[in-house]
Amino acid sequence: MKKILTAFFCISPLAFSSPLYAHNKTTCKQVKFQSTDSTWAGHYYLQGVMEVGSELLLEPNDKFKWYLAVGALDQYAEGTWWKNGNCIGLKATSKYAKNLEIFPTRLEIHDKDLTVTWLGGQQDGVYRLGE
Numbered sequence: 001m002k003k004i005l006t007a008f009f010c011i012s013p014l015a016f017s018s019p020l021y022a023h024n025k026t027t028c029k030q031v032k033f034q035s036t037d038s039t040w041a042g043h044y045y046l047q048g049v050m051e052v053g054s055e056l057l058l059e060p061n062d063k064f065k066w067y068l069a070v071g072a073l074d075q076y077a078e079g080t081w082w083k084n085g086n087c088i089g090l091k092a093t094s095k096y097a098k099n100l101e102i103f104p105t106r107l108e109i110h111d112k113d114l115t116v117t118w119l120g121g122q123q124d125g126v127y128r129l130g131e
Contacts, residue, residue, distance in 0.1 A: 026121040028089030028106045030082055033062035037083040044114060044127035056104075056114075056127050064090055068102055075102055088114060 038060035046054035046068070054068040058081055068075045077096035082089050088107040092100060100119070107114035107127065114127040 025108075026105055026117055028082075028084050028087035030089055030091065031084045033080070033082045037062070040083060040088060040109075043130045045130055046116070046125050047128050049125035052125070054125075054127075058088070066090065066092075066104070070102070073101065075100055077103065083109075 041058045041060040044056040044058070046052060046056075052068065052070045055066070057065040059065075062080050062082065064077075064079060064081045066075075066077050077090075077092035077100060079090060079092040079096065081091070086109050088109065090104055090107070091097075092103065097103075103119050104116045104127075105119055106117035108117065110126075112129055115123065116125045116127060117123045
């Protein structure tokens with residue numbers, strides 16, 4: 001019970017502090033990875049979400065690695081990514097997907113930044129490419 005309450009209080013800033021987006025904007029439709037998509041490959045860091053640390057590695061071969069730490073909750077996933085128009089989608093392998101409580105379902109491209117939409121449709125934070 002203590003673990004559940006701790007996770008709830010740690011996650012609540014993500015869940016309650018951001019506006020909800022329209023339902024059709026919560027995911028990025030999966031399409032086949034194109035070689036030109038690799039221009040978005042790189043190591044990204046989450047900014048704009050208090051007390052949350054997260055990194056995203058988009059590899060040039062359609063694979064990704066991601067982690068997030070907030071309070072006592074640590075999340076990790078690996079899987080595939082794609083670019084569809086103005087968004088990037090992530091699909092965690094089933095090994096990781098079944099245990100994810102927080103996960104980016106859509107990354108909206110704004111210049112070189114990736115605005116995050118999380119499970120549940122809330123939008124909060126931006127992944128910025130490291131230098």
